[in-house]
Amino acid sequence: MNSGIRFDSVTVTYGGHDGHTALDALDLTVEPGEVMALLGPSGSGKTTALRAVAGFVRPASGRVFIGDRDVTALPPHRRGIGMVVQQYALFPHLRVDENVAFGLKAQKVPKADVPGRVADALELVGMGAYAKRYPRELSGGQQQRVAIARALAIRPGVLLLDEPLSALDAQLRSGMLAELARLHRELPDVSILYVTHDQVEALTLADRIAVMDRARLQDCGTPQELYRRPRTEFTASFVGNANLLPVAVGEGSVSLGGAELKVATDGVAAGAAATLCVRPHLVGLGPGPNALTGRVTEVQWRGATHRLFVEVGGQVVKADVRELRQPPLLGEEVVLHFAPEDGVLLAAGVRGG
Numbered sequence: 001m002n003s004g005i006r007f008d009s010v011t012v013t014y015g016g017h018d019g020h021t022a023l024d025a026l027d028l029t030v031e032p033g034e035v036m037a038l039l040g041p042s043g044s045g046k047t048t049a050l051r052a053v054a055g056f057v058r059p060a061s062g063r064v065f066i067g068d069r070d071v072t073a074l075p076p077h078r079r080g081i082g083m084v085v086q087q088y089a090l091f092p093h094l095r096v097d098e099n100v101a102f103g104l105k106a107q108k109v110p111k112a113d114v115p116g117r118v119a120d121a122l123e124l125v126g127m128g129a130y131a132k133r134y135p136r137e138l139s140g141g142q143q144q145r146v147a148i149a150r151a152l153a154i155r156p157g158v159l160l161l162d163e164p165l166s167a168l169d170a171q172l173r174s175g176m177l178a179e180l181a182r183l184h185r186e187l188p189d190v191s192i193l194y195v196t197h198d199q200v201e202a203l204t205l206a207d208r209i210a211v212m213d214r215a216r217l218q219d220c221g222t223p224q225e226l227y228r229r230p231r232t233e234f235t236a237s238f239v240g241n242a243n244l245l246p247v248a249v250g251e252g253s254v255s256l257g258g259a260e261l262k263v264a265t266d267g268v269a270a271g272a273a274a275t276l277c278v279r280p281h282l283v284g285l286g287p288g289p290n291a292l293t294g295r296v297t298e299v300q301w302r303g304a305t306h307r308l309f310v311e312v313g314g315q316v317v318k319a320d321v322r323e324l325r326q327p328p329l330l331g332e333e334v335v336l337h338f339a340p341e342d343g344v345l346l347a348a349g350v351r352g353g
């Protein structure tokens with residue numbers, strides 16, 4: 001099955017039409033076979049967007065399409081969707097195989113096909129040997145695999161995952177992340193909408209990331225685009241670490257703390273206020289192009305790196321440099337630099353949506 005997802009100006013309000021807008025005119029397309037992450041802080045409307053696709057909330061306005069089909073008015077079980085939520089929500093009194101078979105019965109799959117479909121789905125998530133166990137006899141990670149198998153058993157064209165790893169501890173999470181990436185390679189036709197507030201999950205798994213804030217889509221692009229060329233301050237700060245430094249814009253350069261820095265200024269008028277975004281790991285210690293002189297206000301040892309906080313013209317610039325034998329002392333004057341192509345200029349007041 002080859003079916004993408006399309007939000008066409010979808011608005012969801014809770015508590016009637018004059019109620020609280022949880023999703024504000026979302027326009028977003030997930031291509032067939034694409035993994036789209038919905039990334040944003042808690043309360044930004046991610047789950048609401050997912051529930052609109054699943055059919056658990058009815059948009060106040062706008063349409064939801066799965067493939068070419070307008071599903072806005074269809075009940076959930078007729079949308080051909082698999083869904084996995086944060087709390088693995090298995091039926092405790094049913095065995096693993098019975099849990100996986102559950103959705104198939106609702107879909108009216110012929111009885112004779114059920115055992116094979118269940119076995120296939122469990123095999124897909126590496127849980128074939130656990131079919132006769134009860135959920136309480138499984139670890140959290142194993143339960144979540146079963147929940148994924150249950151979602152996949154109906155062979156959905158669309159898989160919705162709502163923070164599926166957030167109940168797992170850090171180590172399990174990274175293993176499951178690799179599992180999900182493998183699963184996606186084995187099911188290249190399934191479109192996946194993956195809700196998370198964790199930028200590492202989004203950067204690792206997604207073909208594209210849709211950044212949400214306050215009920216609105218702020219930005220959308222490949223992980224590399226959003227990381228290297230964020231369009232908004234919100235994206236820059238939410239996807240990766242960023243120095244966001246107010247600067248005065250000149251012709252092909254900006255000024256910061258008395259220093260003239262070369263960066264591309266396309267699209268930002270000279271004289272305008274703007275924000276310079278530079279990733280801390282792209283800031284080097286020592287002289288170089290776009291040099292900044294300042295005083296060290298804080299030094300953090302982070303194992304492989306040192307993070308230096310350096311005050312430059314009243315602003316603090318963060319630099320992540322390879323672990324130093326002799327890190328600078330607090331109050332010491334140092335020179336930082338970054339390559340012109342590593343600076344991204346953001347016009348003030350740009351918001352997405």
Ligand code: ADP
Pocket residue numbers: 014015020021022040041042043044045046047048049
């Ligand atoms: P996220 O998944 O990004 O954390 P949600 O989509 O769950 O955000 O919620 C978006 C907004 O809608 C929040 O302000 C939340 O409090 C509100 N909200 C979510 N579900 C309901 C509900 N059933 N009734 C009323 N308000 C809700």
Ligand code: MG
Pocket residue numbers: 046047048
């Ligand atoms: Mg949520």
